[in-house]
Amino acid sequence: MTHTEHTQQTERPILVVGGTGKTGRRVASRLADRGLPVRIGSRGGLPPFDWEKPETWPAVLEGVGAVYVTYYPDLAFPGADEAVGAFAEAAVAAGARRLVLLSGRGEEGAVRSEERLKQSGADWTVVRANWFAQNFSESFFRDPVLAGELALPVGDAVEPFVDADDIADVVVAALTDPRHTGRTYELSGPELLGFHDVAAQLSEAIGRTVTYIPVTDAEYRAALAEHGLPGEFADLFALITDGRNASVVHGVEEALGRPPRTFAAYARDAAAAGAWKD
Template sequence: MTETTQNAQTDQTETKTTLVIGGTGKTGRRVAERLAARGLPVRIGSRNADVPFVWEDPATWEGALESVGAVYVTYYPDLAFPGAAEAVGEFSKAAVAKGARRLVLLSGRGEEGARISEDKLKESGADWTVVRASWFNQNFSESFFLEPVLAGELALPTGDSVEAFVDADDIADVAVAALTDPQHIGKTYELSGPRLLSYGDVADELSKATGRTITYIPVTKDAYRAVLAENGLPVEFADLFGMVLDGRNAHLVHGVEEALGRKPRDFAEFARDAAASGVWNV
């Protein structure tokens, strides 16, 4: 690709709207904010948006894709769930046919099911970028681990396993770079934080940041399924802990450095900032 062609593609993408699917979620919200801060037109893709987008209702896709040049693709509840690959594949073909050639997919690191969705997206003929991530730091401040942190007990089916937690701000920075700069087309970035942490380590970091004692308590997967059901969350989320327990992501990767030329954010920095925001005040 020549420099002239790259510049032309960038100009064309930036004059059109970027559809951010899941634009109210942990990474989508940050992607939308960053694009808007650059003065770029953004459309939030969600069930309750002005122009609604619903994964289970393909009739909503065309309206959401109107005048769109790029899409940040996230799938709820998870790309590894049944039906995800088919939906992502059909949506990707619809997006390209509608004129949205630049597709950036948030995928799951170490998830075989997510790889199928990646392949389906690539088959659409899009100018694609794949961003693979695993457990987010913000799961402890904005998601299903928030209440356990407030209660002072992280009861999880993770044993002594370790994870390279990645920050949602790093994910958003990589996604925005991929959406706006053609040098990222055709690349797959695997993201992690700068160090491996056990869930006991996480509890220690949270304790330091909050000034309270946060305790990690290993539980069985069946016990955690019951907790998910009680809180109205998909019990299939418990199966995702299998990827933690088997060690497939128990190593560092360097996608943040590759895409952005800087180091990823450490969990301790995230914890200090989150504590200062008051989100963990009891």
Template sequence: MTKTQSTQSTQSTQDAQDAFAASRTLVIGGTGKTGRRVADKLTALGRAVRIGSRSAEPAFDWNEPASWGPALEGVDRVYVTYYPDLSFPGAVEQIGAFATAAVAAGARRLVLLSGRGEEAAERSEDALKASGADWTIVRSAWFNQNFDESFFLEPVLAGEIALPTADAVEPFVDADDIADVVVAALSDDRHIGRTYELSGPRLLSFTDVAAELSKATGREISYVPVSNEAYRAVLRENGLPEEFTDLFTLLLDGRNAHLVDGVEEVLGRKPRDFADFAREAAARGVWDA
């Protein structure tokens, strides 16, 4: 690299940092597992943040396109998360329509949280890219925090995790690692047009997870394999979409049973291990029976 090229690169980086300093970011799902962390990290950096949720002001609702405009007003970058999942019916159309609306409103910088190995999610990725946005895709493995903030909290408290996963393995990733990658992607133009796959540092079966949770809590937590039909019934009884059962097929066919280096590529450090997450969560008392 010549001296002139080095100077231009330094100036480009400084311009991007200055733009980020003056930016306002809409964090869709800003009260969720990754969104809350992204919003907190941006706020700690002194950046303006708007939470995108139905309870925010202005409110944001994926099913109410009229709410998108007010949420996007004055925003120049967006962290996009979609509930319940990008593989659910209607996600592709909503992601595409929102991304187009965001770019038209001046929010060209879009970072999308996607899932590893989900062909349906990749169609949503393509819909976002087609908007003409300056995009970054972050494909994530399953979250560590599913066990202390979400779906699996009650089973852990009950001492029995019953799921249709057999002996499949998953490289669980920490939500704080995801948030750090997202903040980097929002703030640094070098991540534009890049797709990053994130995982933790090792593969774990749900039997392994139960053993780590038992060690961290000091009480017996077991994993019990169940059929898809049985799990669908549990979801139905609890008023949750039965389609969540279909996501377990991504585990059973082994497509994600390998590690990836997205966390280290973006952040220059190793991802957090599940055992460290479990010890810290247990110390907070979240799993006290």
């Protein structure tokens, strides 16, 4: 893409799929702060967007120059690669050549989606992220943290949790700077933490005790069923327990020229912002 072509692309709206989610709303906010036009892709958006309803895609892609692609519920779920591939082809056909995909580090299913997106002919960037630190404050771990007990099937495994703010900064750079085209960035935090460490750092930040309680896979699946959640969520813990992501990677530094934020800094800021207030 030439500089002129890139300028023309960024003058058109940037579609943020999942623009109300953990990374999407951060990306949308950063783009808006730069004075760039943003369109939110969500079921409640105008026009609405729904991954399960391809008939909603053309309207939300109309006039768009670039897209941040996030897939719900997760790229590891069956059928994700077909949906992402079809959407990427629709985006390129509509004139949105610049696509940035949020992917999962170490996820075979995610790699299939990456390949399908690349086959669309897009100017692509892939951002592979470890588990988000914000899962403990904005997602499925928040209620257990509030209850003071993290009962999870991860044993003594370790994970370099990445801050969603770091992910958003990398995504915005990729959406707005052609130097990131054709790059795959693997993002993690700066340190490996076990869940006892996580509980200790959350306890310090919040000012009350949070305890990590190891449970079996069967016990966790039973708890998911009790809350009406799909059992596939339990499968995602294999990304932690088998050690495939038990190393620090350096995509944040590669993309931004600065180190990633620590989990302790995330926890302090989230607590100060009232993330764990009832």
